[in-house]
Amino acid sequence: xxxxxxxxxxxxxxxxxxxxxxxxxxxxxxxxxxxxxxxxxxxxxxxxxxxxxxxxxxxxxxxxxxxxxxxxxxxxxxxxxxxxxxxxxxxxxxxxxxxxxxxxxxxxxxxxx
Amino acid sequence: xxxxxxxxxxxxxxxxxxxxxxxxxxxxxxxxxxxxxxxxxxxxxxxxxxxxxxxxxxxxxxxxxxxxxxxxxxxxxxxxxxxxxxxxxxxxxxxxxxxxxxxxxxxxxxxxxxxxxxxxxxxxxxxxxxxxxxxxxxxxxxxxxxxxxxxxxxxxxxxxxxxxxxxxxxxxxxxxxxxxxxxxxxxxxxxxxxxxxxxxxxxxxxxxxxxxxxxxxxxxxxxxxxxxxxxxxxxxxxxxxxxxxxxxxxxxxxxxxxxxxxxxxxxxxxxxxxxxxxx
Numbered sequence: 001x002x003x004x005x006x007x008x009x010x011x012x013x014x015x016x017x018x019x020x021x022x023x024x025x026x027x028x029x030x031x032x033x034x035x036x037x038x039x040x041x042x043x044x045x046x047x048x049x050x051x052x053x054x055x056x057x058x059x060x061x062x063x064x065x066x067x068x069x070x071x072x073x074x075x076x077x078x079x080x081x082x083x084x085x086x087x088x089x090x091x092x093x094x095x096x097x098x099x100x101x102x103x104x105x106x107x108x109x110x111x112x113x
Numbered sequence: 114x115x116x117x118x119x120x121x122x123x124x125x126x127x128x129x130x131x132x133x134x135x136x137x138x139x140x141x142x143x144x145x146x147x148x149x150x151x152x153x154x155x156x157x158x159x160x161x162x163x164x165x166x167x168x169x170x171x172x173x174x175x176x177x178x179x180x181x182x183x184x185x186x187x188x189x190x191x192x193x194x195x196x197x198x199x200x201x202x203x204x205x206x207x208x209x210x211x212x213x214x215x216x217x218x219x220x221x222x223x224x225x226x227x228x229x230x231x232x233x234x235x236x237x238x239x240x241x242x243x244x245x246x247x248x249x250x251x252x253x254x255x256x257x258x259x260x261x262x263x264x265x266x267x268x269x270x271x272x273x274x275x276x277x278x279x280x281x282x283x284x285x286x287x288x289x290x291x292x293x294x295x296x297x298x299x300x301x302x303x304x305x306x307x308x309x310x311x312x313x314x315x316x317x318x319x320x321x322x323x324x325x326x327x328x329x330x331x332x333x334x335x336x337x338x339x340x341x342x343x344x345x346x347x348x349x350x351x352x353x354x355x356x357x358x359x360x361x362x363x364x365x366x367x368x369x370x371x372x373x374x375x376x377x378x379x380x381x382x383x384x385x386x387x388x389x390x391x392x
Contacts, residue, residue, distance in 0.1 A: 110307050
């Protein structure tokens with residue numbers, strides 16, 4: 001294989017790899033090593049997002065429980081579980097805030113006229 | 114006026130007209146709401162909507178009529194009547210807190226209270242009556258409060274629902290808040306009340322046949338055979354919100370009171386027929 005063709009091939013492989021990883025990355029816990037500081041920071045971020053959603057009356061059902069469970073796991077030093085739970089809670093909080101933002105206008109289109 | 118000025122004025126007026134969304138008033142909303150269901154279910158007589166899903170489901174209706182022969186809410190009505198006629202420790206009575214001694218007034222609730230500047234539901238009015246007479250308020254899911262509400266509903270049977278939105282910007286704002294809540298998607302499942310009880314009314318979701326929102330508030334409190342007890346309207350709403358995986362608000366929260374205000378206004382003119390019985 002010529003060096004040019006090899007470079008092009010590597011390029012493809014790299015692009016395909018990135019494409020495969022990119023959509024799921026956001027949902028995964030942050031890469032190891034997990035330090036307690038970053039986990040508790042993540043939990044705080046999740047709690048902030050939950051509060052923001054709640055302030056708009058848009059909190060989801062499980063978010064608070066997820067955060068509570070994350071704190072419990074963190075207290076017991078189970079950083080991986082704690083990080084995964086915090087990540088889910090954060091995602092829920094962010095989606096709820098986005099939902100509220102969308103709905104601040106979108107509801108009008110549903111009104112029976 | 115010079116021509117460019119006239120033109121600019123015209124543009125400004127046009128822009129202003131476009132910027133103000135055609136804000137329909139409560140009465141236009143109600144007419145459109147009724148018309149939607151009347152068109153969707155041309156064979157269902159208007160007053161039948163007070164019977165919830167039994168207006169739309171012939172088979173379920175027959176079972177329900179059998180249940181209504183020995184009404185499971187009768188006990189609550191009797192308990193409510195007894196509680197209602199008992200005087201408070203200070204000698205005051207519930208009857209003193211309501212128009213017409215509290216008989217046949219249920220259809221006028223919820224009301225906008227100009228002194229308080231907020232929507233007052235029947236349950237809230239009952240608790241205000243208690244605290245004004247030096248009594249502790251009841252918990253909103255207590256059997257006593259639900260029984261009182263069952264009795265008052267009973268005395269209003271056959272009256273037409275007659276909720277008013279007075280000409281007060283605060284009343285209109287409360288109504289609008291309720292309307293916004295009703296039509297907003299919420300929760301992990303991303304559903305609005307209207308997605309199920311307007312757009313999908315008459316269809317099945319899993320084992321449930323969806324009722325129309327027209328007529329929803331006419332018959333509360335309701336005896337639910339599934340739970341073996343009486344529940345309030347707010348408790349039912351709580352359940353629907355939890356089902357779409359949103360965090361519910363507590364009973365009698367301002368959110369639910371405004372929602373009840375909007376929802377009941379939509380049912381104006383239908384017969385009050387509480388208390389009710391449901392699966």
